[in-house]
Amino acid sequence: MQKKIPMRQCLGCREMKPKKELIRAVRSPDGVISLDFKGKNPGRGAYVCKNADCLKKAIKSKALERSLDAAVPEEVIAALHRQMEGDHG
Numbered sequence: 001m002q003k004k005i006p007m008r009q010c011l012g013c014r015e016m017k018p019k020k021e022l023i024r025a026v027r028s029p030d031g032v033i034s035l036d037f038k039g040k041n042p043g044r045g046a047y048v049c050k051n052a053d054c055l056k057k058a059i060k061s062k063a064l065e066r067s068l069d070a071a072v073p074e075e076v077i078a079a080l081h082r083q084m085e086g087d088h089g
Contacts, residue, residue, distance in 0.1 A: 008047040011063040012054025022047040023083055025076060027068040033076050035083065044068055052084050 006019040019039060026036040028043040036045065046067035048058050055077075058064045064072050 010049040010054050011046055011058035011061075011067055012048055012051070013057070015049075017049065019047070021050065023050055023080060025064065025068065025072070025080065027070050031070065033068060033070060033072055035076065035079050048080065050084055052081070055080055055084060 007016045008019045008022055009016050010022060024036045024039050024045045024047055025033060026041045026043045026045045027033050028041065034041070039045075044067075046058075046064055048055050048064070059072075059077060
């Protein structure tokens with residue numbers, strides 16, 4: 001029997017995609033927002049495609065902020081942009 005693939009919705013394009021294909025931003029229980037590459041950090045998660053257009057849409061429509069229920073710091077947005085450019089630094 002085939003293992004079930006967890007699906008998540010991208011906040012930019014609103015498409016359902018496999019969780020592994022998306023980048024997760026997470027708001028931890030103490031309110032710190034960061035990127036979660038393993039998908040295991042505790043807290044409220046929000047997913048975006050590895051596509052700069054989807055990220056722009058999610059930021060412009062404030063979908064990322066609404067989903068995390070908090071303002072997203074500039075450094076997290078910058079880290080998302082770097083991740084999409086392939087810089088895993």
